[in-house]
Amino acid sequence: MKQTYISDIDRMKNGDSVTLKGWAQEIRIMKNIGFIILRDSTGLVQATVKRENEAFGDLEKITRESVVELSGTIPEKVVSKLGKEITVSSLKVLNLAMVPLPLGIVDEVEADFDTRFNNRFMDLRKLEHQRIFKIKSALLWGIRTFLMNRGFTEVQTPKTVSAATEGGAELFSVKYFEKDIFLNQSPQLYKEMLIASGIERVFEVGPAFRAEEHNTPRHLNEFTSIDIEMAFADHNDAMHMLEEAISAGVENFLKTVPDSEKVSLLKEKPITPFPRITYRECVRILKEEGIDQKDGEDLNNESLKVIGKRFENFYFITEWPTTVRPFYTATLEDERDFTKSYDLQFKEIELTSGAQRVHNPDELKNRIEEKGLNSQNFEFYLKTFRYGMPPHAGWGLGLERLTQVILGLNNIREASLFPRDRTRVFP
Protein backbone atom coordinates (compact mmCIF):
# COMPACT_ATOMS: atom_id res chain seq x y z
CA MET A 1 0.00 0.00 0.00
CA LYS A 2 1.03 3.51 -0.68
CA GLN A 3 2.13 5.32 2.44
CA THR A 4 2.60 8.94 1.70
CA TYR A 5 1.14 11.19 -0.97
CA ILE A 6 3.11 14.17 -2.18
CA SER A 7 0.45 16.52 -0.85
CA ASP A 8 1.09 15.09 2.64
CA ILE A 9 4.60 16.56 2.65
CA ASP A 10 3.17 19.97 3.53
CA ARG A 11 2.23 18.61 6.92
CA MET A 12 5.65 17.11 7.66
CA LYS A 13 8.65 18.69 9.36
CA ASN A 14 12.33 18.50 8.68
CA GLY A 15 14.04 15.28 9.58
CA ASP A 16 10.85 13.23 9.07
CA SER A 17 11.42 10.20 6.88
CA VAL A 18 9.15 9.51 3.91
CA THR A 19 8.57 6.88 1.27
CA LEU A 20 7.02 8.25 -1.90
CA LYS A 21 5.76 6.35 -4.91
CA GLY A 22 5.04 7.87 -8.27
CA TRP A 23 6.30 8.73 -11.72
CA ALA A 24 9.71 10.24 -12.47
CA GLN A 25 8.57 13.24 -14.45
CA GLU A 26 11.99 14.81 -14.95
CA ILE A 27 15.50 13.66 -14.25
CA ARG A 28 18.38 16.12 -14.12
CA ILE A 29 21.85 14.85 -13.43
CA MET A 30 24.92 16.99 -12.78
CA LYS A 31 28.38 16.06 -11.69
CA ASN A 32 27.77 15.93 -7.99
CA ILE A 33 24.06 16.17 -7.60
CA GLY A 34 20.95 14.92 -9.32
CA PHE A 35 17.23 15.60 -9.15
CA ILE A 36 14.06 13.73 -9.85
CA ILE A 37 10.82 15.63 -10.15
CA LEU A 38 8.45 13.03 -8.80
CA ARG A 39 4.76 13.18 -9.61
CA ASP A 40 1.78 11.44 -8.10
CA SER A 41 -1.91 12.21 -8.40
CA THR A 42 -1.62 14.85 -5.70
CA GLY A 43 1.27 16.92 -7.02
CA LEU A 44 5.00 17.28 -7.60
CA VAL A 45 8.04 17.14 -5.37
CA GLN A 46 11.73 17.53 -6.02
CA ALA A 47 13.79 14.57 -4.90
CA THR A 48 17.45 15.43 -4.44
CA VAL A 49 20.19 12.80 -4.73
CA LYS A 50 23.77 13.63 -3.80
CA ARG A 51 26.72 11.85 -5.41
CA GLU A 52 27.92 10.38 -2.14
CA ASN A 53 24.61 8.54 -1.88
CA GLU A 54 24.49 5.11 -3.48
CA ALA A 55 21.15 5.96 -5.09
CA PHE A 56 23.06 8.36 -7.36
CA GLY A 57 24.15 5.46 -9.53
CA ASP A 58 20.54 4.32 -9.99
CA LEU A 59 19.57 7.78 -11.18
CA GLU A 60 21.32 7.23 -14.49
CA LYS A 61 19.38 4.02 -15.11
CA ILE A 62 15.87 5.39 -14.87
CA THR A 63 13.94 6.97 -17.70
CA ARG A 64 11.29 9.66 -17.65
CA GLU A 65 7.88 8.43 -16.52
CA SER A 66 9.29 5.32 -14.88
CA VAL A 67 7.44 4.33 -11.74
CA VAL A 68 9.72 4.60 -8.74
CA GLU A 69 9.74 4.37 -4.97
CA LEU A 70 11.85 6.96 -3.18
CA SER A 71 12.78 6.89 0.47
CA GLY A 72 14.38 9.83 2.18
CA THR A 73 13.92 12.67 4.60
CA ILE A 74 12.51 16.17 4.66
CA PRO A 75 15.50 18.56 4.40
CA GLU A 76 16.11 21.42 6.75
CA LYS A 77 16.09 23.94 3.96
CA VAL A 78 13.95 23.60 0.83
CA VAL A 79 15.88 24.99 -2.13
CA SER A 80 13.57 23.84 -4.91
CA LYS A 81 11.25 26.37 -6.51
CA LEU A 82 8.53 23.75 -6.30
CA GLY A 83 8.45 24.45 -2.59
CA LYS A 84 8.55 20.74 -1.78
CA GLU A 85 11.67 18.69 -1.52
CA ILE A 86 13.01 15.47 -0.10
CA THR A 87 16.58 14.22 0.26
CA VAL A 88 16.76 10.73 -1.19
CA SER A 89 18.46 7.88 0.61
CA SER A 90 17.25 5.04 -1.59
CA LEU A 91 15.65 4.68 -4.99
CA LYS A 92 13.76 1.63 -6.16
CA VAL A 93 12.53 1.19 -9.74
CA LEU A 94 9.07 -0.41 -9.72
CA ASN A 95 8.69 -0.29 -13.49
CA LEU A 96 10.88 1.23 -16.15
CA ALA A 97 9.25 3.35 -18.87
CA MET A 98 10.19 2.82 -22.50
CA VAL A 99 11.93 5.51 -24.51
CA PRO A 100 10.89 7.64 -26.32
CA LEU A 101 7.50 8.50 -24.87
CA PRO A 102 4.62 8.62 -27.35
CA LEU A 103 3.77 12.01 -25.94
CA GLY A 104 5.83 14.38 -23.85
CA ILE A 105 4.48 15.24 -20.40
CA VAL A 106 6.57 18.34 -19.75
CA ASP A 107 8.09 18.96 -23.19
CA GLU A 108 7.88 22.45 -24.48
CA VAL A 109 5.83 21.33 -27.44
CA GLU A 110 2.07 20.97 -27.53
CA ALA A 111 0.52 17.86 -29.02
CA ASP A 112 -2.39 17.67 -31.48
CA PHE A 113 -5.76 16.37 -30.36
CA ASP A 114 -5.24 13.28 -32.45
CA THR A 115 -1.92 12.42 -30.82
CA ARG A 116 -3.26 13.22 -27.39
CA PHE A 117 -6.33 11.04 -27.69
CA ASN A 118 -4.46 8.18 -29.34
CA ASN A 119 -2.29 8.21 -26.22
CA ARG A 120 -4.86 9.36 -23.73
CA PHE A 121 -3.40 7.45 -20.77
CA MET A 122 -0.20 9.41 -21.25
CA ASP A 123 -1.99 12.69 -21.91
CA LEU A 124 -3.80 12.33 -18.60
CA ARG A 125 -0.50 12.23 -16.74
CA LYS A 126 -0.53 15.98 -17.08
CA LEU A 127 -2.04 17.01 -13.79
CA GLU A 128 -3.99 19.83 -15.41
CA HIS A 129 -5.70 17.28 -17.64
CA GLN A 130 -6.42 15.01 -14.69
CA ARG A 131 -7.88 17.93 -12.84
CA ILE A 132 -10.64 18.30 -15.44
CA PHE A 133 -11.91 14.89 -14.40
CA LYS A 134 -11.56 15.54 -10.70
CA ILE A 135 -13.68 18.62 -11.21
CA LYS A 136 -16.17 16.73 -13.39
CA SER A 137 -16.44 14.08 -10.71
CA ALA A 138 -16.94 16.58 -7.88
CA LEU A 139 -19.41 18.56 -9.98
CA LEU A 140 -21.48 15.42 -10.54
CA TRP A 141 -21.17 14.43 -6.90
CA GLY A 142 -22.53 17.83 -5.84
CA ILE A 143 -25.46 17.47 -8.20
CA ARG A 144 -26.11 13.91 -7.07
CA THR A 145 -26.14 14.72 -3.39
CA PHE A 146 -28.34 17.73 -4.03
CA LEU A 147 -30.89 15.57 -5.85
CA MET A 148 -30.73 12.84 -3.23
CA ASN A 149 -31.42 15.46 -0.56
CA ARG A 150 -34.44 16.60 -2.52
CA GLY A 151 -36.02 13.16 -2.43
CA PHE A 152 -34.89 11.88 -5.83
CA THR A 153 -34.15 8.23 -6.41
CA GLU A 154 -31.28 7.37 -8.74
CA VAL A 155 -32.40 4.89 -11.37
CA GLN A 156 -30.94 2.92 -14.27
CA THR A 157 -32.93 2.47 -17.44
CA PRO A 158 -32.08 0.39 -20.54
CA LYS A 159 -29.61 1.69 -23.06
CA THR A 160 -30.69 -0.88 -25.61
CA VAL A 161 -34.14 -0.27 -27.02
CA SER A 162 -36.26 -1.78 -29.73
CA ALA A 163 -37.66 1.45 -31.18
CA ALA A 164 -36.71 5.07 -31.57
CA THR A 165 -37.66 6.90 -28.41
CA GLU A 166 -38.31 10.38 -29.59
CA GLY A 167 -38.00 10.47 -33.32
CA GLY A 168 -35.63 13.29 -34.15
CA ALA A 169 -32.04 12.25 -33.56
CA GLU A 170 -30.49 9.37 -35.47
CA LEU A 171 -29.84 6.18 -33.54
CA PHE A 172 -27.07 3.62 -33.69
CA SER A 173 -28.34 0.19 -34.53
CA VAL A 174 -26.83 -2.89 -32.94
CA LYS A 175 -27.29 -6.61 -33.36
CA TYR A 176 -29.10 -8.18 -30.43
CA PHE A 177 -29.23 -11.92 -31.07
CA GLU A 178 -31.77 -12.35 -33.86
CA LYS A 179 -33.04 -8.78 -33.61
CA ASP A 180 -31.82 -5.37 -34.78
CA ILE A 181 -32.19 -2.87 -31.99
CA PHE A 182 -30.88 0.59 -31.08
CA LEU A 183 -28.77 2.38 -28.52
CA ASN A 184 -30.93 4.80 -26.61
CA GLN A 185 -30.58 8.50 -27.33
CA SER A 186 -32.17 9.52 -24.02
CA PRO A 187 -33.91 7.96 -21.02
CA GLN A 188 -36.89 10.25 -21.56
CA LEU A 189 -39.68 7.73 -22.06
CA TYR A 190 -38.44 5.47 -19.28
CA LYS A 191 -38.22 8.34 -16.80
CA GLU A 192 -41.84 9.19 -17.54
CA MET A 193 -42.90 5.57 -17.16
CA LEU A 194 -41.32 5.61 -13.70
CA ILE A 195 -43.40 8.65 -12.84
CA ALA A 196 -46.46 6.57 -13.69
CA SER A 197 -45.12 3.89 -11.38
CA GLY A 198 -45.36 6.34 -8.50
CA ILE A 199 -41.71 6.87 -7.62
CA GLU A 200 -42.44 10.60 -8.04
CA ARG A 201 -38.87 11.84 -8.28
CA VAL A 202 -36.20 10.03 -10.30
CA PHE A 203 -32.84 10.88 -11.76
CA GLU A 204 -30.38 9.01 -13.89
CA VAL A 205 -26.77 9.57 -14.83
CA GLY A 206 -25.82 7.55 -17.85
CA PRO A 207 -24.64 7.44 -21.43
CA ALA A 208 -26.72 8.72 -24.33
CA PHE A 209 -25.94 7.85 -27.92
CA ARG A 210 -26.57 10.04 -30.93
CA ALA A 211 -25.73 8.85 -34.43
CA GLU A 212 -25.43 12.37 -35.82
CA GLU A 213 -22.57 12.98 -38.21
CA HIS A 214 -21.57 16.25 -36.70
CA ASN A 215 -17.98 17.25 -36.28
CA THR A 216 -17.81 20.18 -33.91
CA PRO A 217 -16.08 21.14 -30.65
CA ARG A 218 -19.34 20.73 -28.72
CA HIS A 219 -20.71 17.35 -29.84
CA LEU A 220 -19.92 13.79 -28.83
CA ASN A 221 -21.66 10.72 -30.19
CA GLU A 222 -21.64 9.22 -26.72
CA PHE A 223 -22.07 11.60 -23.83
CA THR A 224 -23.17 11.52 -20.21
CA SER A 225 -26.68 12.72 -19.61
CA ILE A 226 -27.97 13.76 -16.20
CA ASP A 227 -31.72 13.36 -16.41
CA ILE A 228 -34.43 14.08 -13.89
CA GLU A 229 -38.18 13.71 -13.89
CA MET A 230 -40.48 14.88 -11.11
CA ALA A 231 -44.18 14.30 -10.51
CA PHE A 232 -46.67 17.02 -9.58
CA ALA A 233 -44.34 19.64 -10.99
CA ASP A 234 -44.36 22.14 -13.81
CA HIS A 235 -41.58 23.60 -15.92
CA ASN A 236 -40.87 26.31 -13.37
CA ASP A 237 -40.35 23.74 -10.62
CA ALA A 238 -37.97 21.82 -12.88
CA MET A 239 -36.00 24.93 -13.83
CA HIS A 240 -35.65 25.80 -10.20
CA MET A 241 -34.37 22.30 -9.44
CA LEU A 242 -31.86 22.61 -12.29
CA GLU A 243 -30.32 25.92 -11.29
CA GLU A 244 -30.04 24.79 -7.68
CA ALA A 245 -28.46 21.48 -8.74
CA ILE A 246 -25.84 23.20 -10.88
CA SER A 247 -25.11 25.71 -8.18
CA ALA A 248 -24.62 22.86 -5.70
CA GLY A 249 -22.32 21.04 -8.13
CA VAL A 250 -20.13 24.10 -8.68
CA GLU A 251 -20.00 24.80 -4.97
CA ASN A 252 -18.88 21.23 -4.33
CA PHE A 253 -15.97 21.17 -6.77
CA LEU A 254 -14.74 24.61 -5.73
CA LYS A 255 -14.71 23.38 -2.16
CA THR A 256 -13.14 19.97 -2.70
CA VAL A 257 -10.82 20.08 -5.73
CA PRO A 258 -7.49 21.85 -5.07
CA ASP A 259 -6.75 24.69 -7.48
CA SER A 260 -10.12 24.29 -9.21
CA GLU A 261 -10.78 28.00 -8.77
CA LYS A 262 -7.73 28.70 -10.93
CA VAL A 263 -9.15 26.92 -13.95
CA SER A 264 -12.87 27.43 -13.43
CA LEU A 265 -14.55 30.35 -15.12
CA LEU A 266 -16.86 30.42 -12.12
CA LYS A 267 -14.92 31.51 -9.05
CA GLU A 268 -17.84 31.04 -6.68
CA LYS A 269 -21.13 29.24 -6.75
CA PRO A 270 -23.44 30.80 -9.31
CA ILE A 271 -26.22 32.99 -8.01
CA THR A 272 -29.73 31.65 -8.45
CA PRO A 273 -32.23 32.07 -9.94
CA PHE A 274 -30.61 32.24 -13.37
CA PRO A 275 -32.02 34.90 -15.70
CA ARG A 276 -34.93 33.86 -17.93
CA ILE A 277 -35.79 35.12 -21.38
CA THR A 278 -38.63 33.88 -23.55
CA TYR A 279 -38.15 32.61 -27.06
CA ARG A 280 -40.38 35.38 -28.32
CA GLU A 281 -38.27 38.00 -26.58
CA CYS A 282 -35.17 36.49 -28.25
CA VAL A 283 -36.79 36.76 -31.67
CA ARG A 284 -37.72 40.37 -30.98
CA ILE A 285 -34.13 41.20 -30.00
CA LEU A 286 -32.70 39.40 -33.01
CA LYS A 287 -34.98 41.26 -35.39
CA GLU A 288 -34.00 44.50 -33.71
CA GLU A 289 -30.35 43.63 -34.33
CA GLY A 290 -31.08 42.98 -37.97
CA ILE A 291 -30.65 39.22 -37.85
CA ASP A 292 -32.77 37.12 -40.16
CA GLN A 293 -34.69 35.12 -37.53
CA LYS A 294 -38.09 33.83 -38.49
CA ASP A 295 -40.93 33.40 -36.01
CA GLY A 296 -41.46 29.82 -34.95
CA GLU A 297 -38.08 28.57 -36.15
CA ASP A 298 -35.24 27.25 -34.05
CA LEU A 299 -32.54 29.69 -33.00
CA ASN A 300 -29.39 28.97 -34.99
CA ASN A 301 -25.84 29.31 -33.74
CA GLU A 302 -25.43 32.87 -34.93
CA SER A 303 -28.62 33.91 -33.16
CA LEU A 304 -27.61 32.17 -29.95
CA LYS A 305 -24.27 33.97 -29.96
CA VAL A 306 -26.06 37.30 -30.13
CA ILE A 307 -28.42 36.38 -27.30
CA GLY A 308 -25.58 34.84 -25.26
CA LYS A 309 -23.69 38.12 -25.22
CA ARG A 310 -26.44 39.63 -23.10
CA PHE A 311 -25.86 37.25 -20.20
CA GLU A 312 -22.86 36.68 -17.99
CA ASN A 313 -23.06 32.89 -17.84
CA PHE A 314 -26.13 30.69 -17.28
CA TYR A 315 -29.57 31.73 -18.52
CA PHE A 316 -32.81 30.10 -19.58
CA ILE A 317 -34.60 30.51 -22.88
CA THR A 318 -38.23 29.60 -22.20
CA GLU A 319 -41.51 29.00 -24.02
CA TRP A 320 -40.19 27.54 -27.26
CA PRO A 321 -42.58 27.08 -30.20
CA THR A 322 -44.47 23.80 -30.20
CA THR A 323 -43.14 22.96 -33.67
CA VAL A 324 -39.49 22.77 -32.60
CA ARG A 325 -40.05 20.68 -29.48
CA PRO A 326 -40.60 16.92 -29.01
CA PHE A 327 -44.14 15.50 -28.87
CA TYR A 328 -44.09 15.04 -25.09
CA THR A 329 -43.68 18.77 -24.41
CA ALA A 330 -46.68 20.42 -22.75
CA THR A 331 -48.07 23.54 -24.38
CA LEU A 332 -49.10 26.73 -22.64
CA GLU A 333 -52.77 26.46 -21.63
CA ASP A 334 -53.85 29.60 -23.44
CA GLU A 335 -51.36 29.52 -26.34
CA ARG A 336 -51.06 26.12 -27.96
CA ASP A 337 -48.30 27.29 -30.33
CA PHE A 338 -45.86 27.73 -27.46
CA THR A 339 -44.67 25.31 -24.82
CA LYS A 340 -43.82 25.03 -21.16
CA SER A 341 -40.26 24.32 -22.19
CA TYR A 342 -36.82 25.77 -21.59
CA ASP A 343 -33.20 25.39 -22.57
CA LEU A 344 -30.43 26.20 -20.17
CA GLN A 345 -27.74 28.11 -22.01
CA PHE A 346 -24.21 29.18 -21.27
CA LYS A 347 -23.34 31.74 -23.95
CA GLU A 348 -24.36 30.05 -27.22
CA ILE A 349 -23.97 26.54 -25.83
CA GLU A 350 -27.10 24.60 -24.99
CA LEU A 351 -26.64 22.62 -21.79
CA THR A 352 -30.09 21.42 -20.95
CA SER A 353 -33.38 20.83 -22.60
CA GLY A 354 -36.40 20.50 -20.38
CA ALA A 355 -40.13 21.01 -20.05
CA GLN A 356 -43.33 20.15 -18.36
CA ARG A 357 -44.61 17.05 -20.16
CA VAL A 358 -47.95 16.17 -21.64
CA HIS A 359 -49.74 13.92 -19.16
CA ASN A 360 -53.07 13.43 -20.91
CA PRO A 361 -52.91 10.19 -22.95
CA ASP A 362 -55.20 11.37 -25.75
CA GLU A 363 -53.30 14.59 -26.24
CA LEU A 364 -50.03 12.69 -26.16
CA LYS A 365 -51.21 10.25 -28.83
CA ASN A 366 -52.27 13.16 -31.06
CA ARG A 367 -48.96 14.89 -30.58
CA ILE A 368 -47.07 11.73 -31.56
CA GLU A 369 -49.09 11.46 -34.73
CA GLU A 370 -48.75 15.15 -35.52
CA LYS A 371 -44.99 14.58 -35.58
CA GLY A 372 -45.52 11.93 -38.24
CA LEU A 373 -44.67 9.06 -35.90
CA ASN A 374 -46.57 5.82 -35.57
CA SER A 375 -48.33 5.82 -32.20
CA GLN A 376 -48.49 2.00 -32.28
CA ASN A 377 -44.72 1.97 -31.65
CA PHE A 378 -45.29 3.97 -28.48
CA GLU A 379 -47.97 1.76 -26.99
CA PHE A 380 -45.65 0.57 -24.19
CA TYR A 381 -45.26 4.22 -23.24
CA LEU A 382 -48.79 5.49 -23.89
CA LYS A 383 -50.21 2.69 -21.77
CA THR A 384 -48.55 4.11 -18.67
CA PHE A 385 -50.51 7.34 -19.14
CA ARG A 386 -53.95 5.69 -19.02
CA TYR A 387 -54.02 4.48 -15.42
CA GLY A 388 -53.16 7.54 -13.39
CA MET A 389 -50.26 9.63 -14.64
CA PRO A 390 -49.48 12.74 -12.61
CA PRO A 391 -48.52 16.03 -14.21
CA HIS A 392 -44.73 15.99 -14.39
CA ALA A 393 -41.68 17.85 -15.61
CA GLY A 394 -37.96 17.26 -16.00
CA TRP A 395 -34.77 17.87 -17.89
CA GLY A 396 -31.65 16.36 -19.40
CA LEU A 397 -28.30 17.97 -18.76
CA GLY A 398 -25.11 17.19 -20.72
CA LEU A 399 -22.35 16.57 -18.19
CA GLU A 400 -19.45 16.99 -20.62
CA ARG A 401 -20.91 20.21 -21.94
CA LEU A 402 -21.43 21.53 -18.45
CA THR A 403 -17.82 20.70 -17.59
CA GLN A 404 -16.66 22.24 -20.86
CA VAL A 405 -18.36 25.59 -20.37
CA ILE A 406 -17.51 25.93 -16.69
CA LEU A 407 -13.82 25.30 -17.40
CA GLY A 408 -13.83 27.25 -20.65
CA LEU A 409 -12.54 24.26 -22.63
CA ASN A 410 -12.33 24.89 -26.36
CA ASN A 411 -13.31 21.34 -27.21
CA ILE A 412 -15.80 19.03 -25.49
CA ARG A 413 -13.44 16.10 -26.09
CA GLU A 414 -11.25 17.53 -23.32
CA ALA A 415 -14.11 16.76 -20.92
CA SER A 416 -14.40 13.13 -21.99
CA LEU A 417 -11.77 10.56 -21.00
CA PHE A 418 -12.15 8.52 -24.16
CA PRO A 419 -14.26 10.59 -26.55
CA ARG A 420 -16.42 9.05 -29.22
CA ASP A 421 -16.90 11.27 -32.23
CA ARG A 422 -17.69 10.91 -35.91
CA THR A 423 -14.49 8.97 -36.60
CA ARG A 424 -12.97 8.09 -33.26
CA VAL A 425 -13.94 4.86 -31.51
CA PHE A 426 -10.42 4.23 -30.22
CA PRO A 427 -9.00 3.76 -27.68
Add this chain to the structure above:
RNA sequence: GCCCUGGUAGUGUAGCGGCCUAUCAUACGGGCCUGUCGAGCCCGUGACUCGGGUUCAAAUCCCGGCCAGGGCGCCA
Protein backbone atom coordinates in the same frame (compact mmCIF):
# COMPACT_ATOMS: atom_id res chain seq x y z
C1' G B 1 -25.98 15.36 -44.93
C1' C B 2 -23.33 19.80 -47.21
C1' C B 3 -18.81 22.79 -47.18
C1' C B 4 -13.62 24.34 -45.86
C1' U B 5 -8.63 23.22 -44.20
C1' G B 6 -4.56 20.11 -43.14
C1' G B 7 -1.33 15.41 -42.98
C1' U B 8 7.12 16.36 -42.98
C1' A B 9 11.81 12.67 -37.27
C1' G B 10 8.83 10.04 -30.82
C1' U B 11 6.38 15.19 -30.35
C1' G B 12 5.41 20.17 -32.47
C1' U B 13 6.93 22.68 -36.92
C1' A B 14 9.70 25.36 -41.57
C1' G B 15 9.95 24.38 -46.63
C1' C B 16 5.06 24.64 -51.19
C1' G B 17 8.51 22.41 -58.63
C1' G B 18 15.47 21.94 -59.26
C1' C B 19 19.72 25.55 -54.26
C1' C B 20 16.17 19.47 -49.80
C1' U B 21 22.02 14.97 -49.04
C1' A B 22 14.78 18.69 -45.85
C1' U B 23 14.69 23.85 -41.23
C1' C B 24 14.10 24.76 -36.17
C1' A B 25 12.47 23.38 -31.38
C1' U B 26 11.62 19.46 -28.10
C1' A B 27 12.53 14.39 -26.92
C1' C B 28 16.38 10.58 -27.23
C1' G B 29 22.03 8.89 -27.05
C1' G B 30 27.11 10.63 -25.76
C1' G B 31 30.34 14.47 -23.45
C1' C B 32 31.10 18.92 -20.14
C1' C B 33 28.95 21.34 -15.72
C1' U B 34 29.50 22.07 -7.04
C1' G B 35 21.59 22.70 -6.42
C1' U B 36 19.26 22.26 -10.95
C1' C B 37 14.19 23.76 -11.43
C1' G B 38 11.43 25.82 -19.29
C1' A B 39 19.01 24.40 -16.44
C1' G B 40 23.03 25.61 -19.86
C1' C B 41 26.99 24.46 -23.62
C1' C B 42 29.17 20.86 -27.45
C1' C B 43 28.51 16.38 -30.63
C1' G B 44 25.22 12.71 -32.62
C1' U B 45 20.65 9.53 -34.11
C1' G B 46 15.92 10.36 -36.23
C1' A B 47 10.82 12.33 -40.94
C1' C B 48 8.19 14.05 -46.40
C1' U B 49 0.17 9.74 -45.02
C1' C B 50 -0.82 5.88 -49.05
C1' G B 51 -1.77 4.82 -54.39
C1' G B 52 -1.86 6.70 -59.28
C1' G B 53 -0.67 10.78 -62.65
C1' U B 54 1.89 15.42 -64.81
C1' U B 55 7.16 16.81 -65.49
C1' C B 56 13.84 16.32 -67.72
C1' A B 57 12.92 16.97 -62.27
C1' A B 58 7.68 16.21 -57.03
C1' A B 59 7.80 17.01 -49.81
C1' U B 60 6.17 20.84 -53.29
C1' C B 61 1.36 20.45 -58.95
C1' C B 62 -3.25 17.15 -60.26
C1' C B 63 -6.73 12.90 -59.08
C1' G B 64 -8.33 9.17 -55.63
C1' G B 65 -8.04 6.60 -50.81
C1' C B 66 -7.06 6.84 -45.62
C1' C B 67 -6.56 9.90 -41.27
C1' A B 68 -7.33 14.50 -38.68
C1' G B 69 -9.21 19.55 -37.40
C1' G B 70 -13.11 23.08 -38.24
C1' G B 71 -17.90 25.65 -40.30
C1' C B 72 -23.24 24.93 -41.31
C1' G B 73 -27.38 21.99 -40.07
C1' C B 74 -28.96 19.26 -35.71
C1' C B 75 -28.52 18.72 -30.76
C1' A B 76 -26.83 17.75 -24.56
